Amino acid sequence: MSRKKKTGLAVSYIILILISIVWLFPFFCLIMQSFRSYATEYGGMVNYLMPKNFSLDNYKFLFDTEQTKYLHWYGNTLIIACVVSVLQTLIVICVSYALSRMRFAGRTALMRIWLVLGMFPGFLTMICLYFLLKQMGLTQANAVPGLILISIASSGMGYYVCKGYFDTIPKSLDEAARIDGATRAQILVQMIVPLSKPIIIYTALVAFLAPWCDYVFASYVAFGNSDGYNVAVAMQRWVWTNDYQGYFTRFCAGGILVAIPVTVLFMFLQKYYVEGITGGAVKG
Amino acid sequence: MKDKKKGAVGRFFAWLGADLKEIGKTFSEGDWKTRVSYLIFGFGQIMRGQLVKGITMLLLEAAGLYFIIGFGSQYLGKFLTLGTKTRGFNPNGTVSYGDNSFFILLWGLLSIIVVIALIYLWRLNIKQNREAEKRLAEGKALHTNKQDLASLLDENFDKTLLALPVLGIFVFTVLPIIFMILVAFTNYDYDHQPPAKLFTWTGLQNFANIFSFGGNGFGSTFFSVLGWTLVWAFFATFLNYILGIAVALLINQKGIKFKKLWRTILVITIAVPQFVSLLYIGKMFAADGLVNAYLMKWGWIDKAIPFWTNKHYARILIILINLWIGIPYMMLIATGLLMNIPEDLYESARIDGANKFQMFRKITMPYMLFVTGPFLLTQFTGNLNNFNVIYLLTQGKPQSVNLTGKAGYTDLLITWLYKMTVDDSNYKMAAVIGIMVFVVTAVVSLVVYNILPSVKDEEGFQ
Structure with missing residues (x-):
């Protein structure tokens, strides 16, 4: 019984972590892309996540x-x-x-x-x-x-x-x-x-x-x-x-x-x- | 049914007859002050010392008459034709300003309403005189001005509280809605735009158009959009509902730690304005967006998946993304309500050997459905009109030549209406669509309301 409960909890935690990732991922991307340098990288649509060099160009603008x-x-x-x-x-x-x-x-x-x-x-x-x-x-x-x-x-x-x-x-x-x-x-x-x-x-x-x-x-x-x-x-x-x-x-x-x-x-x-x-x- | 209707009409005429008799009686039995009040509102009240009441009446009459004679009459006269003179040039070359159908319709409508209001005011004024005379005849004193004013903060406080809100709703909701309903019976569109052009009454032509199939008829498009609107509202409401409760149960489980943290993570999507999150997610799934880029980089696909340009992908994706918006909201509501379910219900179920799924089906869902029935209904009608999610994600695209009126495959009636107003200036059809949305909402509400358990049986789950 207690072992069954433990696996149940473990599954719940895994689901919760997955949910959290799905829910936070868009915000994470949003933040990352806002830090892209406008001067060195084109500021339009993006097809990669991590900026090549972090900058505050966009905020300064x-x-x-x-x-x-x-x-x-x-x-x-x-x-x-x-x-x-x-x-x-x-x-x-x-x-x-x-x-x-x-x-x-x-x-x-x-x-x-x-x-x-x-x-x-x-x-x-x-x-x-x-x-x-x-x-x-x-x-x-x-x-x-x-x-x-x-x-x-x-x-x-x-x-x-x-x-x-x-x-x-x-x-x-x-x-x-x-x-x-x-x-x-x-x-x-x-x-x-x-x-x-x-x-x-x-x-x-x-x-x-x-x-x-x-x-x-x-x-x-x-x-x-x-x-x-x-x-x-x-x-x-x-x-x-x-x-x-x-x-x-x-x-x-x-x-x-x-x-x-x-x-x-x-x-x-x-x-x-x-x-x-x-x-x-x-x-x- | 027919009898009942007849009864209502009959009752109305009986009431009207009695009321007219009362008006006549007040005149014949009343003194000269009352009789003068039939023309000059508030005269009797002022002569009897009720200055506040009397002057208010008089001012309202003056304002109403001034509005109709000085402003409304020029529009009222043309109301039946909505104007006959197009803008053009006089023989000597100057511009001659013609009629403006839009203002004729709008101000004409307002004038009609003001006339009705004046008639009501007139009746109220007669009633006040009658009552004052009665009180004096019985030897009682009339309310003083001070009492009248003080009552506005006490027994007549409702009038003080509601005056502004009701006026605001009248000017910015009621008047525009009646106006747009009338527009549905005209030919007001891109080719008939005031001030350069006139528009006029066309009867039921637009309604015939929405049910006409083939050619330029709106019929097939209308039913296609209506179908998707209903499918969308169904999934958006019930998937969110069930999954939201499931997530709430998941977090509520005994033994799960950091309950607050999990909830907070989910709740961020409610807090962040939708135009930020939805516009961003919409772009994530674009042909050149993040998702496609990574899938290609990892070699899982060769060509970008047409998330937004394929009709079926777009529809499914919208429903999925709406889960991202809707689950946290439902989770919050469910969390509070689930705690109210008596624990001993679960206890006895456990003793009977029920498993978790059975308990969910037999205890949790019935309880939640019972408590949140009306809420589900408002969610459903809200989703019928869920403009933001659709418009910020796809603007109703993908568009198709198979659909008229620039509709797309993910358009709801409401976004279609918006596009027709803004992009096409097709006001007449937008008005018809708006009325149809109203009909759908009203029918759904009536039907559901009548089968809801919590309405039928208020004592039910106790």
Whole structure:
């Protein structure tokens, strides 16, 4: 029995090590290729892994504001991510509280309509949104506020996880507070919000991560004006259209500079993320 | 079924009749303040001292009327034709700006909605007057302005909380969606682009096109793309689900050390933005990418494997790479849930002589399916619309002359829709595809929702 168990464990370890290799290998390659020298080796597509001589050429290029707007794009994305994270979290809290705690005419109708709206694919309305933003002057070079507006405008529909969490906070707490003379607003700010720290962090984290991957709207709203790009749009152009000019290794370096802070933040808040997605999965 | 429908329609008319009667009654029984309010919103409220309510009503009426008369009416009048005057030149050589079908449709639609909102506001205004009169007749005091304002933070707090989100969703989701649904009934495409050209209503022609086979019809392409979309969503959802749970079980085993380390390694793929990891992996498998280069260097193959240019390779590879993205996510969820399975279930199974696989099949899977049923559904509908994985890896390629509308063999409906909007400016067909995606999502959701055990039997697994 114990020998059987031991072989079982050994097999498990072997599988785990294999899994780890598969999962880490692309990142390892990404890092290696970002260190290739641009001057001595062609910077385009790569057919070997280890750089012939390690150099920081690609990173130096990214920080050279005369040659590239990388820092500007990075800043754009950072601004979008921060603002969206804060505002979206506020909106989600408001909507979740109203739907979880208050009973008003049209509440179920509202939830049903939002559910149905969510079944329409997001990109369907792209052209219409573009023209709406254009009317407000928020496209091309002004794409950053435009993207922020679009992201937060419809964020009320993403209330499920947060409302699910609010539902688990006993209503008797509310009632006790109301007997003591607290208003609804006071209950939300002074009681529900402090009790819901994990889910609020989760909401903010997810909202912060999304803009780093936003390619579709970002490229459509910027409409070819490089001042309005975010990193995702710019890096994607490096890979697809500037690949032949040797931008591939620069993409690797740029990608790593994006990935490191985002990953560190994520690892730091991982506990809350797990709590959020697990709760969301059970609630559905 | 028919009776039920009739009942609903009948109920609606009964309600409408009663409501109209109520409006008439309010007018005939009301005092002059109430009667004036029928034209000037909020008049009665203001005269009775409810300044906050009254002025809000008045301002909303003014804004609504100003919008319709000053802005909307010019578009509303042309709504049925979507414009008749093309841009051209006057006899004296200056440019004459014609109608812009796009704005006629968009602002016309908005005007219609504003009219409906005004009618609702009018009804609300009448109701408020009626209630105020009733209260006064009963000798009760009306709410003061201060009370009205304070209630916005208390019993009417929901209105404060929801006002902005609902407005935002209306302007940036509801209005655009209705607009695009209307576009599906027009000929808005590359050849009919405002401001230079007009587009107009064409009825069901685009829907006929999507079900027409042969020639330039979209039929065969549509069903080919739809088929792959469903196959993809199925594999992407269930393979990730089962393997994710398996990996979670593997790490959860008693005796495995460094549990946190294994999990962290997997979780990195969630943290790293997909445009970095997926764009990179896409290039790894390119004809001149790392994988092919090494396989050739080691002499395992003579020619580059056409990972992205062969239809079958591309499809299989996408599903495999999606495992790399999806397993960690499912692993995280499963890890938490697996701990909730009562240990004594396994204990008694072990006593009965069940092996590990049997326990997985008889205890773990039923429990997980029960708990995560709704989640699986959202995963499935999410995968139907999984734009990032497909687009960053292949952009829907390989393309084929057998497919119309520039579709490729790995295109999902959603990426096809995107390409039609961005590359082809074929807005009318994009709108039709969008509606089809909605129909597929809604049907799948309805069907699955009705067979889910956790919905049917809430007390089930306890």
